[in-house]
Amino acid sequence: MGTVYNQLSINERVQIERWRLAKIPVREMARVLKRSKATITAGSRSAGRPGRMPRSQRTST
Numbered sequence: 001m002g003t004v005y006n007q008l009s010i011n012e013r014v015q016i017e018r019w020r021l022a023k024i025p026v027r028e029m030a031r032v033l034k035r036s037k038a039t040i041t042a043g044s045r046s047a048g049r050p051g052r053m054p055r056s057q058r059t060s061t
Contacts (some may be wrong), residue, residue: 008039016040 008016012033019029030037 008035 012035015033016029026037026040029035029040033040
């Protein structure tokens with residue numbers, strides 16, 4: 001059997017978006033979330049696709 005990959009959770013996607021806005025390096029995000037840099041990059045790219053929670057509905061920190 002091949003390698004099993006888990007998708008980013010909603011909470012991880014929200015955290016990545018917050019860190020991205022705070023200009024946290026992808027390498028640091030990947031280290032904290034224990035994910036690859038490619039996963040973080042793909043997750044931040046997909047955050048702008050349809051189906052994403054509108055900014056007005058997100059909670060701010």
